[in-house]
Amino acid sequence: MPMLTTLLSKLLGLSERPNRALSIIKDFPIPMLDGTELLADRYLPHGDPDASGPVVLMRTPYGRGGVLGRIHANLMAGQGLQVVVQSTRGSFGSQGEFRPFQTEREDGVATAEWIRQQPWCDGRLAMAGGSYVGHTQWAVGPYLEPPLEAMCLAVTTSNFVPNFYPGGTFAADDMVSWSAIIGLQEEPFAALPKPWQLRRTQAAMRGLPLGRADQAAIGKEVKFLQDVVAHAGQDDGYWKGRADHSEALPTLTVPTTMVSGWYDPFLKAQLEDFKALGAAGHPSRITIGSWRHGEPASLKVILSDQIGFLKATFDGDPAPLQRAPVRIALQHSGQWLDFDQWPPPSNPVEFFTTGRGKLAAKAAESSAESFDYSPDDPTPNIGGPLLMGESKQRDNAARESRPDVLVYSGEPLEQHLDVIGELQATIFLRSTHPKLDVFVRLCDVDPQGVSWNVCDGVLRLTDPAEAAEVREVTVQLDPTGYRFQAGHRLRLQISAGAWPRYDRNLGTAEALATASSGIPNRIEILSGTDHPTTITLPIWKP
Template sequence: MLDRLVDKLLGLPRAEGPKPVVTRDLAVPMPDGVTLLADRYAPAGTTSAPVVLIRTPYGRKGVLSKLFGDTFARHGLQTVIQSTRGSFGSGGEFRPFHLEREDGMATAAWLRAQPWCDGNLAMAGASYLGHTQWAIGPYLDPPLAAMCLGVTASEFVSTFYPGGVLAADNMVSWSALIGRQEERFAALPNPLRKRRTRRAMSVLPLSGADVAAIGKPVRFLQDVTAHFAPDDDYWAMSDHSAEAAKLDVPVSMVTGWYDLFVRGQLRDFRTLADAGKAPRITIGPWAHGEPASLGPMMRDQLGFLRAHLLGDRTFLQRAPVRLFLQGANSWLDFESWPPPSTATASHLRPIGGLGEAVIGEARPTRFTYDPADPTPAVGGPLLTGEWKQRDNQAVEARPDVLVFTGEPLPSDLDVIGDVTATVHVRTELPHADVYVRLCDVDTSGVSRNVTDGILRLRPGFPPADGEGVVTAQVTLDPTAYRFRRGHRLRVQVAGGAFPRFARNHGTDEPVTSAVAGKPNRFEIFHDATRPSKITLPVFNR
């Protein structure tokens, strides 16, 4: 009964036949003598068959084993779930992103040597489980039969430090999760523990947030706070983006418009497509790990794996790109990403206006960012807390947020693709952040975030002109969104969005030790000489 309920909730066809055979705690030796543990889920009667490998730091029991191990095996896929180094019984120390290539390659070789594996391997999973796929996919010979990449990317560094700014909220949240995940009752909801983690994001210096959150240090947070400099190559071992174009493996991807990896995953998709690799991707209205995304992701991965391992190719008959158009509540299919569009600029105007025409002369608009009272973040692509779209009116009323609003739209406006902003700015201190957010203002005046981005300025970057003005090119997350007729576009410009992004102290002191900060005065230029703007990919059917 439970199996039938799971299939129904996930939208899967009903699986027939006996329960899978489960073998626990398989010992997989690594070249350095460490042993990693794995569980095997095999359809009844399996002698020698392909294997779906899932490498995870989150344990081999509970929801993960039910979703991937049991469900995959009931639908004919032999599956092995392995605990990564230093997690849930596997030997060694768990240091995220370290040794995943070495351990993954050794595991693949071990699996292919087992009598119950016919030599064909595929991989599946989401988030960090996607990173473990990228860690071996481009390098394995013979190659994997398929990769199913849910809410992940070939490199995580740009997600740790988007625009050069530490993603404090997500990094502290994940550090707290992995730091306590093997404690008793850790998997149960705990509002007090969650509030403690959110309070810890305000701790100074930020490197102490792990102890404030869970009472002990977490190696990962120490690593990300210590290695945030643009020229630090510490995370090179986690970056497989340079190998993406060489990947010779069938790939299926699933992500969401409010997922923290959406920008990187779409970049990977385009890299593979441009290299002629024929990947496919589904992009829904989801945040990272949102329950509503589990059914579509499981259907996508199960169908893709059955096609490439069992010869059931019915699920392959679809367009390469399937995306959800927010605001229209509809799914669209395309042959490529991004679909053809017209780059349309909306210029920031004096006294808070927004429009296509450029104003000839105008004085700059000013505000002051104070790290002692950092501009708060509302919604967006978060791991925890109030994610996705939220009412921005309270934040927009602050004096440290500039708001530029367009006229009511005469007709629906579909924006599908990559969004960028060009902001001409002069700051009193050379260390500063430029944060830009695009919002949808409905007919009642409620302003809801659609997409945003941030860029860290530092001495000499970007280069200033003779009057000290720099041109900040801010990349916002890609989106697919319908602004309804009568709604208005709104652009926010601020000096930060805390705690989603670590506050800028206005000094060159590293985040590992920065405690004190200095207020920073901003001037935003929007005239014919320095036309600050946001550029939208307007889709015409």
């Protein structure tokens, strides 16, 4: 392990430090308020268990080994940081029931207070990590007194609920995939690739009813999937204080640093966190690369960002923290750009659909195009921000060749077009049945005619409407930083689904857990001056 730590330090450009006999105290219990004991490992940078200093806490449901322990914690300790890695309730030796998002606030605060009482902690405590390990930070940071010294938040958010139910749909692919992983992660050989299990999980997310997807995927119940399915379509406040800590965000005074990726499913919510902190007078900083969730290429930036932030915080040296609040990779430009705010200043430009499948700078005469959506043959997803599977940019030919996808294309660009910021589409439609999903996707069509997805958004319509009633719908797309190169074309897709990324819209009022059949729908998209269906792009110029 010392050799691996040395190699990683060199790769990340971290300063060389002499060997200080780094050691680990494993499997020590930390008591919770109800008497449950959660196991933790303590990484000692100096090898002295009695040495007192600041502590970095990471709370994880994925086990204390793997990337988090063997790489993240070891590398931090190799840089002189004392680290405690704890298994959350009911996972990897910790007592209690493993039920994600349910007790992280209580357990996290109890853990933080216990660590501060130990003689080897000088009272200074920070937290670090990504994804669910980032959630466990949000479950502590706003509620702990005195506050944490720092929070290092990678590919995560204070509010996971929009990722459970994007636009009011159900994120079937992400929810079933993650449920299968956590349901099997402590079984023998769980870390080894299992193609047959992947196929079984994919079949489960495509099947009905979704309330039995855990049984279909792994042959047993997963409490998290049951929780998230049971509360789909309900504004009952169930997740507040569990998976949603956004209401406490304005009170957070802890210095924070963030990292995300353009194809990370938590990017949109993480940018909302970033903006909310700034609005509350507690600015953060964020780095966004061209990554998907968990992409190995992002690891170097995440580790460098978090280690540098923690060292500067504990050393009391603000110099390494002096950088632009926003640093982004402008896709397909080879450039990193710095900004003082998100979104950066831009010029909003509307592009209009026409009845001839065109995307134009001006509205044309009134027109309408129709398509039929069938829940028995739902419109498939290709690419985009997913936790697992084929994400990022993909050739969209298979989607665009279907009769249930409308395609509108612009003329070849005469010069580069840089789109940086937040996007939205305004769609005018009418439908045979009122319950439907509206999925909008922006694509980049290269000179060879290949259509590559850039960003997209979905909205589930549940309000009653008459068959002849025209409805105006606003769909928020995921944010992006993207260069459409000269000679490429903009393309807008409009459809009624992206399955199984989102559950198929069955068009009925039956609960998600038990629904097993649906009704087809005919959908008409209107264009023209009276009903201008548009996409608004934030055009950036240096």
